[in-house]
Amino acid sequence: LEITTLGIGSASPHKERHPSATLVKVANDLLLIDCGEGTQYRLLENRIKTKRLKYIFISHLHGDHYFGLVGLLSSLNMNKRTEELIIYGPVGLKKLLNLQFSLSDTKLNFKISIKVTNPDTAEELLNNDSLLIHTFPLKHRISCTGFLIAQKAAKRKVLTDLLPSDFPAAYFKMLSDGQSVNDTHTGKFYKNTDFTSDGEESKTFAYCSDTIFDTEIVKHIKNVDLLYHEATFLETEKNRAKITFHATASEAAQIAKLAQVKQLLLGHFSARYDSLDLFLEEAAAVFPNTLLAEQGKSVII
Amino acid sequence: LEITTLGIGSASPHKERHPSATLVKVANDLLLIDCGEGTQYRLLENRIKTKRLKYIFISHLHGDHYFGLVGLLSSLNMNKRTEELIIYGPVGLKKLLNLQFSLSDTKLNFKISIKVTNPDTAEELLNNDSLLIHTFPLKHRISCTGFLIAQKAAKRKVLTDLLPSDFPAAYFKMLSDGQSVNDTHTGKFYKNTDFTSDGEESKTFAYCSDTIFDTEIVKHIKNVDLLYHEATFLETEKNRAKITFHATASEAAQIAKLAQVKQLLLGHFSARYDSLDLFLEEAAAVFPNTLLAEQGKSVII
Numbered sequence: 001l002e003i004t005t006l007g008i009g010s011a012s013p014h015k016e017r018h019p020s021a022t023l024v025k026v027a028n029d030l031l032l033i034d035c036g037e038g039t040q041y042r043l044l045e046n047r048i049k050t051k052r053l054k055y056i057f058i059s060h061l062h063g064d065h066y067f068g069l070v071g072l073l074s075s076l077n078m079n080k081r082t083e084e085l086i087i088y089g090p091v092g093l094k095k096l097l098n099l100q101f102s103l104s105d106t107k108l109n110f111k112i113s114i115k116v117t118n119p120d121t122a123e124e125l126l127n128n129d130s131l132l133i134h135t136f137p138l139k140h141r142i143s144c145t146g147f148l149i150a151q152k153a154a155k156r157k158v159l160t161d162l163l164p165s166d167f168p169a170a171y172f173k174m175l176s177d178g179q180s181v182n183d184t185h186t187g188k189f190y191k192n193t194d195f196t197s198d199g200e201e202s203k204t205f206a207y208c209s210d211t212i213f214d215t216e217i218v219k220h221i222k223n224v225d226l227l228y229h230e231a232t233f234l235e236t237e238k239n240r241a242k243i244t245f246h247a248t249a250s251e252a253a254q255i256a257k258l259a260q261v262k263q264l265l266l267g268h269f270s271a272r273y274d275s276l277d278l279f280l281e282e283a284a285a286v287f288p289n290t291l292l293a294e295q296g297k298s299v300i301i
Numbered sequence: 302l303e304i305t306t307l308g309i310g311s312a313s314p315h316k317e318r319h320p321s322a323t324l325v326k327v328a329n330d331l332l333l334i335d336c337g338e339g340t341q342y343r344l345l346e347n348r349i350k351t352k353r354l355k356y357i358f359i360s361h362l363h364g365d366h367y368f369g370l371v372g373l374l375s376s377l378n379m380n381k382r383t384e385e386l387i388i389y390g391p392v393g394l395k396k397l398l399n400l401q402f403s404l405s406d407t408k409l410n411f412k413i414s415i416k417v418t419n420p421d422t423a424e425e426l427l428n429n430d431s432l433l434i435h436t437f438p439l440k441h442r443i444s445c446t447g448f449l450i451a452q453k454a455a456k457r458k459v460l461t462d463l464l465p466s467d468f469p470a471a472y473f474k475m476l477s478d479g480q481s482v483n484d485t486h487t488g489k490f491y492k493n494t495d496f497t498s499d500g501e502e503s504k505t506f507a508y509c510s511d512t513i514f515d516t517e518i519v520k521h522i523k524n525v526d527l528l529y530h531e532a533t534f535l536e537t538e539k540n541r542a543k544i545t546f547h548a549t550a551s552e553a554a555q556i557a558k559l560a561q562v563k564q565l566l567l568g569h570f571s572a573r574y575d576s577l578d579l580f581l582e583e584a585a586a587v588f589p590n591t592l593l594a595e596q597g598k599s600v601i602i
Contacts, residue, residue, distance in 0.1 A: 037342075038342065041316070063405060079313070090404075099396070099400065142404075
């Protein structure tokens with residue numbers, strides 16, 4: 001599970017910080033969470049193969065989280081994409097995209113499925129062989145959801161060295177799926193745990209942007225491997241954070257501590273701060289295993 | 302009249318070329334023509350004082366000409382703008398902006414007047430002390446207008462050295478407005494042409510993007526000081542230009558020649574070309590006084 005932050009800024013533009021956009025790489029698939037203005041140029045700069053982009057998640061409809069979406073979709077279309085794209089986002093997004101495509105007389109070459117997220121309760125969005133994805137409510141000025149992405153545990157690892165040469169290749173999948181094998185041709189029995197070891201563990205990533213300091217979210221993100229939490233302000237602007245439904249670096253760290261996550265990644269920094277050193281200092285005092293998001297840089301879980 | 306091109310690319314994104322956006326400086330006012338994705342960041346990079354931005358003109362609703370508009374307006378609002386902003390653009394733009402502001406629950410601190418342009422006929426948009434602005438139809442895949450911006454001739458220059466010391470200051474404006482002055486107190490008569498010389502001449506700028514090669518536009522842009530004309534393709538892609546309702550560098554130069562403009566500025570280059578040298582070569586063979594638009598660079602008329 002590889003997390004790449006493409007934008008670390010917040011709503012007010014900053015010359016060196018792009019608005020929110022985070023890529024998640026899972027096996028061969030790419031997921032994009034939020035898509036601020038200019039995200040398509042960030043994908044280009046970072047040489048991201050958009051053919052592998054399968055899902056887009058939009059947390060809420062403040063511009064710094066989605067103004068780049070229609071541009072990205074238009075460019076995918078111009079690049080002759082044919083693969084379906086699934087977009088999860090708030091109600092209203094579909095109407096908006098349809099209006100924009102209609103005004104520009106754009107006919108899409110690929111299918112877009114837009115699925116409306118529910119801002120009021122945690123919800124399973126996706127559950128397939130490799131991914132389990134949930135939303136959970138965030139408290140912001142408008143409806144907003146967090147995302148919990150779990151890369152499912154890999155299958156059991158088959159210990160091929162222990163298998164005899166007459167072991168039928170057709171039974172390999174049974175072993176990796178955790179089943180024992182009874183070879184009716186030879187009468188031999190292969191107990192699963194004798195011939196396999198544990199696969200890789202499930203990896204989890206939680207994304208919380210934008211939100212006021214809210215301990216209600218802790219139960220949704222317990223023990224995740226990596227928590228991205230917004231940190232728009234420092235404690236000196238704690239009151240401003242509250243009024244605007246944002247969090248401080250220290251508050252983000254408190255959430256990380258309460259949820260006993262393994263690592264905390266801070267982003268969504270206000271344009272009022274030129275240096276970000278104090279964000280790390282403030283958060284690490286509460287939760288030592290904290291990182292500041294860097295544009296174009298990845299964290300591998 | 303100062304023209305600054307902020308983006309020289311076309312619809313398909315190119316790593317080093319931004320989409321269309323052109324600033325026009327007239328006295329103390331700023332006008333923005335088209336506003337592709339990321340234009341607000343271009344204004345920031347070029348240290349443009351957006352407080353002076355008075356008018357925005359959108360030629361058509363293909364994304365590379367307007368996807369940055371809602372982001373720019375949102376940021377102006379966050380920066381506590383209070384001055385009215387007047388936007389001229391195609392039908393549909395108002396509905397789209399209203400939907401976006403409504404979805405993000407944005408209340409604007411400043412007034413935006415959105416005036417719908419007519420794509421079918423030339424039309425006067427604005428006529429005040431310093432500016433005279435017209436639209437004219439362009440032939441593109443969707444409704445599209447060109448813009449003709451005239452900075453009006455400065456007032457007559459008063460030859461103060463020739464005026465006697467008892468000339469009443471209150472009559473200065475009459476002279477600069479071109480009137481003669483009859484001083485009823487002294488009985489002296491001041492014939493306007495004896496005490497003034499011609500002011501600076503009117504300056505004109507025409508903006509044509511996007512358009513197929515179309516001699517119909519020539520009559521609207523006759524003799525302008527500077528013509529910006531799109532040149533999406535080279536002559537080698539002449540057929541592709543025709544199909545997509547775009548022009549080649551040579552075609553843009555033919556329009557400049559037919560309209561007897563003073564200078565031609567080319568932009569809107571397709572992402573398929575990495576070097577732009579051939580655009581200049583191709584156009585200059587037809588119309589020698591040609592420039593390639595450069596990002597962040599200005600042409601002063």
